[in-house]
Structures are given as C-alpha cells and as structure tokens.
Amino acid sequence: MTYAGDVTPSEAFAAVTESEDAVLVDVRTRAEWAYVGVPQVDSHRAPVLVEWQHYPDGALNDSFVDELKAAGIVEGTPIYFLCRSGARSISAAEAATAAGLGPAYNVVEGFEGPHDADGHRTVAGWKVAGLPWKQG
Template sequence: MKKHLLRVTLLSLALCLLATTTALSSETAIPAKKQTVLGKYITAKEAYEMFQNAPENTKILDVRTFCEYVFVGHAPMAVNIPLMFLEPGLNESKKLIMPPNQNFITDIEKRFKKDDTILVMCRSGARSAACINKIASAGFTNVYNIIDGFEGDKDENGKRTVNGWINSGAPWTYDLEPELVYSPK
C-alpha cells in the first residue's frame, strides 16, 4: 500500500513538473523582440477567432506604416495608427529612415479606451511589441501582441510564408475604409 502511494505521489510530481516545464517553454518560445511588459500573446489565427467571437469588444490595431497598410494589405477591421513613418531614402547605415510617430499615444487615446481589448499587429510581431510597451506605459492593460503579425515569420528561403494573418486563412484586403485609415488630423 505504501509503495502504491509512493508511486502515485511520484507520478503526480512528475506530471506537475512536466506541465510546468511545458508552460515555461511555451513562454520562452516567444523571441525576446516580440515580448511585451504585459505578457499577453496571441497568434494571427487566434486573434481572428477572438475577433469573430466578440467583434464589438475586440479591437485590432495595425501599427505598420501607412504604405504597408495600403500596399501590402491589411485585416479589413484593423485600425491603422503607425508607430513609425517611412521617409524616402536610406540612412548612413543603409537602413530605412523611420522616424517615430510623435503623436502615437495621443492617437491611440483618441481611438481606444484604456480597458479595451486591443490586438496589435505589425509585419511580424516585433514593432507591435514595442508599440504595446508604449501603450502599456500610457495605462492600457488588455493589449495583446499578435506575435506572427500580418505577413508572418520567414521560411527557410527567407519568404514570409510560415504564419501571420495572410497565411492563417483570416480575411485581408487592399480596400480602404476611411474611418480605419490613419490620418494625422
């Protein structure tokens, strides 16, 4: 009887350890550049499902540049408020010139309430993480990073075909709705 109880106890401990290890590994599976201070993460597929289940209570924010939103496509319900703007040319390091949107938090506060459920998307999940950290510092608490973004992560050939909104089966469009498109006014 004691051996049986000991076996059951050891088996229970092993299962608890396995569950804890699995939970920790799934948290650390998110790359550092996609992690946020709020620690709320969702895939594009899950984000669309969440939106479908409660469209009136779920907001989708696209923080890519206006050009990305317009020419690459976007989720049809996504509000575009760019975290950064794209300027013509390259800087001395041969990188894109992308100055920050100085009115980003003001624009967010005009559009959303602090307790709204906001799902934030960029191209692949890194800019949206930086955006969420800014939003959280302004008092927003229920903000999720769509960790695979609109275009998704790169495959072995460097193409963004692995996941993301456009590869998840969620709807996307090039059509523009004036109330969703960023306007600096």
C-alpha cells in the same frame, strides 16, 4: 513581460470578432497598408490603423498613444497589436500598457510572418493562417 501577452493571429481574430469591445490595431506603415494589404475584422468593423514608426525615415510616431485614444480606445479596451512580423507590435503593446490602455496583446507572427528558406514571407502570420485581408 510588460503587456498582457502574446497571441496567435487566429486567437486575435477570434477575440476581435467575438467581442465588440476588442480592437485590432495594425501598427505597420502607410506604405505597408497600401502595398501589402490590411487585415479585415468583419463587414462592419475595420482594424484601427496607427503607425508605430513613420515611413520612410523609420522615426517613432510620437503621437502614437494620442492617436489610439483619438480612435476611441480607452482604458479597459482589449487591444490586439499587429505588425509585419510581431516585433513592432510588442513595442506598441508595451507603450499602450504604460499609458494605461489595454489589456494590450502582441500578435505573434504578425501580418506576414518570418521569412522562409527562399526569403519569402510564406510560413506564418495573418495571411498564411487564411484570415481575411484585402489589398490596395
């Protein structure tokens, strides 16, 4: 493993709400933030929103690490990366670690989790865990 490890959505929420230093970074696309929703940390802190890949072409965000740093993330900041299902966030955690940031964690299951038998994302993830989020 080339990053600090995997955590559940509930573990990530606890980490970022119990420490002013820990940061939740949502690496989904602007379209996902706008139409699906955004996780909430607490009333005075929002997650950092930095795309790992751009929509609609899926191109990697070449300025990803620079955008993390511009958001105030420095070496030693615990970072919890979240995407839709826990795949892109692994790549983000690896990139942050390689750049000397972190410890960087992947939030398994992501914001929406995997598909159920009917093809809906209703079985796991941030939303299904009942953690705070808002839409629109």
